[in-house]
Amino acid sequence: MRWTATREGTSRRAGLDSTAVDLHNPHVITTVEFDRVQHLIRVPVQISGDRYRFLVDTGIGVTVVSSLVAAQVDAQATGDTYTARRMSGQAISSPLVRLPPAALGGYTVDRHLACVADLGEVDGPAGFAGILGLDFFHQHTITIDPDTSTLTVQPADSFPGDGYQIPLDLRRDAASVDPFATLVLPSGRQIHVEIDTGSANLILDTRLMPECGIQPDDPNVTTRTGTDETGHDWTRHWATVHGDVYLAAAPQTAQTAARVQFQDIIHDGLVGTDYLHRYRVTIDLSSSRLILHPRP
Structure with missing residues (x-):
């Protein structure tokens, strides 16, 4: 999720918000x-x-x-x-x-x-x-x-800082931390995506399909519809993008012909484990950086 x-709420006491x-x-x-x-x-x-x-x-x-x-x-x-x-x-x-x-x-x-x-x-x-x-x-x-x-x-x-280093935009509030980075699409467009080990696929908003050389009616696009546990109806498209996608600060990590899930979402996209776990993954919360270490 x-x-x-x-x-x-109103519960505020000294030290309540410090972990x-x-x-x-x-x-x-x-x-x-x-x-x-x-x-x-x-x-x-x-x-x-x-x-x-x-x-x-x-x-x-x-x-x-x-x-x-x-x-x-x-x-x-x-x-x-x-x-x-x-x-x-x-x-x-x-x-x-x-x-x-x-x-x-x-x-x-x-x-x-x-x-x-x-x-x-x-x-x-x-x-x-x-x-x-x-x-x-x-x-x-x-x-x-x-x-x-x-x-x-x-x-x-x-922590030694070897590997490909990617700056993170850590969006914080009193209860949460969400890491975002810049991703480059095959068209060259740069978007802001969440670094998300809770997702497997690279997930992009549906409006970005043309930036990946894809149209919803392409014969190679798989489309499914359904209803989630909250009663929300969804439509998802899966397609193989034409070209490379990569984190802007580390073009060496480009993924060619990535399989992408397209859906109407509130973010530009989310980078999941299909992309991330090609590497050993470090997140440095004090310095707001993601480090991807090449695997043996």
Whole structure:
């Protein structure tokens, strides 16, 4: 689910909006193994002595916790709600809570602010207890390594900056962080896209089809319609673009003949794991940069 959001409510006390971050050893890299639910990575998180599994999604904006788990760990309600918009534009409001200390390996965040939502199955092969957004990692650096299936958290000042570096526009509010960068289309047009590990495809707004050398009635375009869980009707087109797409600051990362999903959305587009996971991916939140490291 892609969200943009505003907060509503009146709960304001000293320290309420600050997330306490504690690295047990600030000079040691914290690394955890992940598995996958489709293209999404899933990591172990310990809360109140119990082990849960959370997805990591750079495009979610705000951390989300299952309503079942929020009750189990005695999360503290703030009295505020968070109004978010899906990428197709529908508004969704959810209550906000403060979580007890949540540990990802040796990295612990106390009183982290999260939305509560019904996420379905928590256990089972495809189950998860929540979704960690970039807000969970505060001013730190995270690296997703597809070859070792590991996620690393470390202080930004200890991170070597090798690889292709892409400036990020980090759009923040009190509860969320959303990373955007500039993407170049085959026509040469530059657009602003969200860096989104929650999506597999490169997703572009329908109006950009001609910029990729495609028309909706092309015989090689696959079109599907449907209705999502909010009752919103959607139309999606899948097509192979003619030419290269690439992040403007790193033309070396160009993807040729990318398979793209076109849909009416509130952003220009979203860059998903089909593009990103050709590399080892680092997001440096303190310096607002994405670093793509060539894989062996």
